[in-house]
Amino acid sequence: MKVAIAGGGIGGLVTALMLHGAGVEVTVYEAVPEPRPLGVGINLLPHAVRELHRLRLLERLLPLGVATEELAYSNRHGQFVWREPRGVEAGYPVPQISIHRGKLQMALLEITRERLGEDAVKTGRKVTGFVPDSAGSIRFHLEDSVTGRSYDEKADVLVGADGIHSAIRAQLHPGDGTPRWSGELMWRGTTVAPPFLTGKSMTLIGTRGRKVVAYPLSAPDAQGNALINWIAVLDNTAQKLPGVEDWNRPGRLQDFLPEFESWSFPWLDVVELMRQSEGTYVFPMIDRDPLPSWTSGRTTLLGDAAHAMYPVGSNGASQAILDARALTRALLEESDPGVALACYEQERLPATAAVVTANRNQGAARILDLAEERAPDGFDDIASVFAPGERESIAADYQRVAGFTPAGLGAGGRPGQ
Template sequence: MEILIIGAGPAGLTAALSLHQAGFRPRVYEAVSRPAPLGVGINLLPHAVRELAELGLLDDLRRLGVETNELVYLSKHGKPIWREARGLAAGYKWPQISIHRGELQMLLLRKTVERLGEENVLLGHTLADLETSDQGVTAHFVQRATGESLGARKADVLIGADGIHSAVRRKFYPNEGPPNFSGATLWRATVEAPPFLGGRAMVWAGHSRQKLVAYPIRHDPATGKTLINWICELRGDSTRTPPKEDWNKPGNKADFLPAFASWRFPEIDTPALVEATEQVFEFPMVDRDPLPRWTFGRATLMGDAAHPMFPIGSNGATQGLLDARVFSYHLATAGSIDEALARYESERRTATTRIVMTNRANGPDQVMELVEQRAPHPDDDLDARVPFEERKAIADEYKRITGFDPKVLNERMSYTVLPGSNAGGDRS
C-alpha cells in the first residue's frame, strides 16, 4: 500500500512511525529543506506519552525533557487556586513530559529516518496540488524557493498533517480564510533559570485577559540550571488575525512587560524571568472552526491541519499524536482503506471538535476566570466564593473530555498493531 504523509511535524512523523510499526511503509514529504530544532516548549500529557512509549521512545523523552509531577494555578496576586499531581504522581502508568518542541520533532525525525530509510523522508517538497478519488490520490510537488516541479506521486491514501496553514485542508476548503484570532497575543521564550517549586511543576497564573505560564523543559545536572519555558499572554481589543508572515516574529518586551511588572510570586519573579531572556517570540492565539468532514476520497486530515485549537490545557500536540496512532490502528485492522478512513474520522473528529469548543470556553483555565470574577482581591475568601468542589469539577471534566482521566487511560486498549498480531487485543 502506498501511503503519503504531508508534513514532518510531530503528528506526521508519529503517523509514519506508527504505520511502520504496523507493517506499512509510508513516505513523508516536508516543505522545509533543512529541519532545525525551532520553537519553544510543549507538554506531552500522559495519553501522548503512552503512544510514544509504545513506539519505543520513552527513554529518549525522559532524557530530553522533564517529567512534570504537579500543576499549580495561581491568581494574579500569586494566591494558590488549584493544584494537582500530574503524570506518575497522579497514578498514571505513563509520565507527563515537558519538552522543547524542536527537540521532540528532531527526535521523531531521526527515528523515522532510521526505521523507514532516508528514501522515505523527502525534504524540500512543497505540496502544490492534489487530486483524490475513491481509488487513490495524486500529489504534485514543487520546490518552495523556485517553484520548480518535483513531479507527481500516486498513492492509495494521503494524510494531510501539514499544520494550521495546511495546503491539504485548503484544497478541500478553499474559501475558509485565515484562522480565527482570539484577540490574545502570546509572547513565548525559553531561558535558563533556577528551578522553582521543586523543579517539576507547571504554573498557570492570572485570568483570561492576562496570563503567565511557566514550566521547566530541561535540567542540566552539570550546572544545576533549568531551561524554563514561559508565556506571557495579553488579550487586546483587536479580533483581526495578523498576517501569516507576522507569526513567530521576534517580540518586543516593551509591548507586554509593563503589564507584568508586579507579578512577582514566591519562587517565580516574572519581570526577572523576562529580563533574563535574550530572544522572545510573538504570535497570535488562534484556532479554526471545526470541520464537518476531514476525508475526501482517499485523503484525510490530521493534527493541526484537522483541528487547530487554542493552546489551553496542553492538548494541541497531544491530540495530533493520538490522531496518528488511531489512524494507524484502523488502517491495520479495518477490512478496507475506506473503512479505515471512516473509522478514524468517526473516532477523532467528534472528540477533537469537543476539545476545540471547550478550549474556546477557557477549558481548565476557567477556574482562574472564576476567581478573577468572584474573588479578585488578595484578601477575598477563595473557598467561600469558589468552592473546592467546583474547582475540582472543572479539572475532572476537562480530563474526561480530552481523554486523560487516569482510570480510563490506564485501562484503555492499546493502539499498537504488530504485523501478524491480534489487533487491539493487548493492553499496555
C-alpha cells in the same frame, strides 16, 4: 499499501512511525528543506505519552525534556487557586513530558529516518494539492521548495498533516478561510533560571487576556538553573492581527512586560524570568472552527491541519498523536482505505472538536477566571471562593473532554487541592 504524509511535524512523523511499525509503507513530504529545532516548549499528556511508549520512544525522548509533576494555578497576586499532581505523580503509568518542540521534532525526524530509511522523509517537498485517481489511488502535486519544480506522485492514501495552514485542508474545504483569532497575543521565550515550586511544576498565573504560563524544559545544571519556558498572554484587540502568523516572528519585551510589572512572587519572579529571556517570539492565539468532515475518498487530515486549537490545555501535539494511533488502527482493521479513513474521522473528528470548543472556554484554566471574578483582590481562604468539589469537577471535566482521565489510562489518580 502506500501512505503519503504531507508534513513532517510532530503529527506527521509519529504517524509515519506508527504506520511503519504496523507494516505499512510510508513516505513523508516536508516542505522545509532543512528542518531546524524551531518553537519553544510544548507538553505531551499521558495519553499521548503512552502511545510514544508503545513506539519505544520514551528512552530517547524523556531525556530531552522534563517529567512534569504538578500543575499550579495562581491568581495575579501569586496566591494558589488550584494545584494538582501531573503524570506519574498523579498516578498515571507514564509521565507528562514538557519538552522543546524543536528538539522533539528533530528527534522524531532522526528516529523516523533510522527506522524507515533516509529516503522515507523527503524534505524540501511541498504538497500543493491532490487529484482523486480513477484507479482508486490518489495523485498529489509536489513542489520542490528550493527549485520550484512541480511534479506528481501517487499513493493509496494521502494524509494532510501540514499544520494550521494546511494546503490539503484548503482544497478539501475551499471556503474555510483564515484561522480564527481570540484577540490575544502570546509572547513566548525561554530563560535559564532557577526552577520553581517542585522544580518540575507547570504554572498558570492570571486570567484570560492577562496570563503567564511557565514550566521547566530541562533538569537543573551544575549552577542549579534550568531552561524555563514561559508564555505571556495579553488581550490585544486594540491592535490588528500582526500579519501572517509565523511561529518565528520576534517579539519585543516592551510590548508586554509593563503589563506584568507587579508579578514578582516569593515562589517565582515572573518579571525577571521574562526580562532575562534569550529572545521572544510573538504569535496570535488562533485556532480553526471544527470542520464538518476531514476525509474525501483516500485523503484525510490529521493534527493541526484537522483541528488547530488554542494552546490552552497542553493538547495540540497530544491530540495529533492520538489521531496517529486512531488512523493506524483504522487502516489495519479495514481493508478498504476509504472505509478506514471514514472510521478514523468518525472516531477523531467529534473528539477533537470538543477539545477545540473546551479550549475556547479556557479549558480547566476557567478556574482562574472564576477566582478573579469572585475574589479580584485575593482571598484568605480558597475554600471561601469555590464551592466544595467545584475546582475538582472543572479539572476533571477537561480531562474527560481531552481524553486523559486517570481511569481512562488504567490509573487510580491522585486528587488536586
